[in-house]
Amino acid sequence: MPELFDKHGGFRRLHSFTLATIVQLDTLRFCRRFLTFDHRETETKFYDPKGRQYDQMTQAARSGRQNIIEGSERSSTSKDTEMKLTDVARASLSELRGDYEMFILDRGQLPWSAHSPGARAINAISLDDAPFADDMVHESAKHALEQRKKYARWLDDDDAVVVANAMLIIIGRALNMLKSQIEAQGKTFE
Numbered sequence: 422m423p424e425l426f427d428k429h430g431g432f433r434r435l436h437s438f439t440l441a442t443i444v445q446l447d448t449l450r451f452c453r454r455f456l457t458f459d460h461r462e463t464e465t466k467f468y469d470p471k472g473r474q475y476d477q478m479t480q481a482a483r484s485g486r487q488n489i490i491e492g493s494e495r496s497s498t499s500k501d502t503e504m505k506l507t508d509v510a511r512a513s514l515s516e517l518r519g520d521y522e523m524f525i526l527d528r529g530q531l532p533w534s535a536h537s538p539g540a541r542a543i544n545a546i547s548l549d550d551a552p553f554a555d556d557m558v559h560e561s562a563k564h565a566l567e568q569r570k571k572y573a574r575w576l577d578d579d580d581a582v583v584v585a586n587a588m589l590i591i592i593g594r595a596l597n598m599l600k601s602q603i604e605a606q607g608k609t610f611e
Contacts, residue, residue, distance in 0.1 A: 432493035433561040434551045437598035441486040441510065442565040444592055447576050448482035448517065451588065455524075455581040478520050484513035485595070504603055511599040518592045521585045533586045539575065543590045546571045 432438045456469045456478075469475055492506030525532050533540045548568050553560045569576070575587035 432489050433553065433557055435489065435493075435598070435602070436548045437510075437595050437602060438486070438489050438493075439548055439551070439565050439568050440591055440595035440598065441482075441489055441514070442562075443569045443572065444514065444517070444588065444595060445479075445482040445486045446565075446569065447584075447588060447591075448478050450576075451581075451584055452478055455584070474520065478517060481513045481517035481520065485510045485517065488513065489599075507599060507603050511596055511603065514592050514596055514599070518589055518596070521588045521592070524585045525582055525589075528582055530582050532589055539583070539586060540590050543572065543575065543587055544594065 452475045456475050488506045488510035492503045492510065522532055535541075535544075548571075549564075551561065551564050553564075572587060572591060575583055578584055578587075
């Protein structure tokens with residue numbers, strides 16, 4: 422007897438999901454480290470008196486990751502919904518990329534060129550395939566943290582602009598992966 426629903430829920434094996442997890446974790450960390458509500462700390466932090474920047478950035482990062490999950494879970498019943506949610510994930514991460522870009526510009530600096538040593542080094546990092554067996558939630562989290570270590574040199578830097586530049590590049594990689602996913606989903610949908 423044929424299955425009523427397609428397979429679904431393979432998001433934990435996607436590199437885009439691993440990067441979106443790193444992006445969400447490190448956006449939370451970035452905001453805690455480099456945004457402030459206290460005008461006395463503006464020497465080292467970006468002044469965000471009402472917390473709007475913090476909220477926008479953390480919500481965009483969350484939306485990026487969560488919509489990958491929801492799209493994957495909905496794929497068994499609606500390929501159209503899967504594509505739409507993957508596109509929402511892409512749009513949310515694009516919005517977040519704009520926030521990091523503005524953070525850098527507000528500091529009177531430019532985002533790194535794609536040809537800069539930092540950008541090349543980050544783009545050269547290969548993600549490992551997810552080695553899951555049966556404990557998907559635990560192993561997926563462990564895998565994301567292991568992959569994050571590859572970017573730690575930049576993400577743990579004390580200079581907010583270095584961290585923001587690294588995030589721009591990591592988000593860009595996730596966006597490229599999501600674009601490819603949407604194209605593949607579109608072919609399946611047809």
